Structure formats: structure tokens, C-alpha cells
Amino acid sequence: QVQLVQSGSELKKPGASVKVSCKASGYTFTSYAMNWVRQAPGQGLEWMGWINTNTGNPTYAQGFTGRFVFSLDTSVSTSYLQISSLKAEDTAVYYCARSAGYCSGGSCYDWFDPWGQGTLVTVSS
């Protein structure tokens, strides 16, 4: 079955970096884009952006430019999220989520299915 499995929880100090992985299985990895979504403690879902798994071209949402980097290793069907210069406010659960939509007639429609199980990143001194 289609599945996304993420790496385990991380505890980091302010200023450090973290790299979260998301391994896909059960489908052709390069046929679907991958998205990243952040959920701060007790808060809602926030779309961070997506990466084209064919070209490796990333698109970052407003507020997620500069310190956030999406990357791929297509040989192992894995997407990565790297966050540098970590701050306390980066403490959150980070989800990868496969795009399930399509483009037609000049418009694109996208939704996410399935999601990874989430990776908790805690930033604390």
C-alpha cells in the first residue's frame, strides 16, 4: 500500500540544523509531488511548500524561505526537509504529504493523501 514513513523525533539546540526524511513506498516516487506541513504544539496545519519529484524544483510558502530546504534522493524514494539556524519557534511536528491532485484547463487542484506519521522537532537549550 502507499505509505510515507518519516524519521524519528529530534531534540536540537538553538542555532543547530536538522534534516527530516520521508521515505515513500507503494507507488512510483517521481509520479507525485511531495509537500511539507508544519503543526506547532496545539496549533493548526500550516503548508510549507512542495517539491517536484521529477525535477527536484522546490516551491516554498511565504514564511518558509531562507532556512528551509526541500530535497530528494530518488534512488531511495525519499524526500528531505532541512531546517538550519533552528529557533525555539521551529518546535513543531513536521509532516510530509503526497500530492494527489491534477491540473486541467489551466487550473491546478491539489490535495494530500497519504501523510507521513509526522516528525517532532524540539528546539531547546
Add this chain to the structure above:
Amino acid sequence: SYELTQPPSVSVSPGQTARITCSGDALPKQYGYWYQQKPGQAPVLVIYKDSERPSGIPERFSGSSSGTTVTLTISGVQAEDEADYYCQSADSSSTYVVFGGGTKLTVL
């Protein structure tokens, strides 16, 4: 920036019907999607393209759209439906994805 507005909470008794709304200016041009999130778990898609139900999602979950509002309806609510529900859509030019703030469904 574009926003989707959901009520923070909805409460219903078991067996009753729950309706959760999501409002946004671009919804006449964009589809709405709904996710269920239980505590400590990842979100799960329950409705896509306003009213389509993924395989494996119970028939009591349905969706509809009217103007600038999409609605998730859960008929015959069960205790296991207690969760946070998030709507999702995109801006009118399909440039970026947006989530609503989430609605906590409480089954009394």
C-alpha cells in the same frame, strides 16, 4: 494573504448530524478538501473535490459546496468521530495551499 475560516468548535450528541463549515473567497473557483486528525495522529483525508469520498471513509462523511462556503457533514455521529477537522483549498490562481484553522468536533 488568503484565509479559510472555520468555527473553532462543534458539539453534537451521538447519532446526530454534525456540520462543519469553511468559508473563503476563492472557494467558488477552487475545490475544498477535508482532513480528520485525532490526537497524536497524522491527518487523514476524508473528503476531496468538495464532495468525493476516498475509499475506506465511512458513508456518513459527506461534503458540499455553495458559493464561498464548503461544508463537511457527518451523519449519525459516532464517538470515534471526535477529532479535529481541517478544510484545505488554494488561492484563486492555484499558487499556494491554505488550511483552515481547524474545528474541534466534540461528541457529547
